[in-house]
């Protein structure tokens with residue numbers, strides 16, 4: 612579980628609450644107060660996600676992209692700040708077992724799809740890789756992507 616607190620910022624255009632990234636797990640469930648701040652990259656544009664009261668927002672994480680062999684893409688998102696309101700979000704990450712070595716699920720591959728688009732990696736190593744670097748888009752997924760596929 613990750614709790615994020617974004618205080619008002621006098622110069623929001625100069626700051627970023629959380630840089631662009633995708634989440635490492637399968638699904639992330641996010642709850643947030645009623646302050647806009649989450650943005651999702653859609654068709655090369657950052658789109659504001661307006662909170663819906665009393666709801667969870669579900670984000671697809673990198674391990675759904677890996678398991679589905681790229682059919683379902685993890686969502687690139689970021690959090691911006693504003694100069695008026697405090698924003699709070701709580702993210703609940705769901706992933707495979709820490710020791711599970713994850714690669715695309717064979718039953719989700721189309722006939723003869725080989726080689727695989729992603730190399731197998733233990734989930735805990737993937738999480739460590741993401742946490743030991745600054746958040747940088749989908750760089751972890753790029754790290755295990757097989758070139759030329």
Ligand SMILES: O=C(O)CCC(=O)C(=O)O
Nearest residue numbers: 613615634649690700702
């Ligand atoms: O504050 C938000 O809405 C985004 C939080 C987030 O992306 C994360 O904790 O991974």
Ligand SMILES: [Fe+2]
Nearest residue numbers: 632633634688
């Ligand atoms: Fe996130």
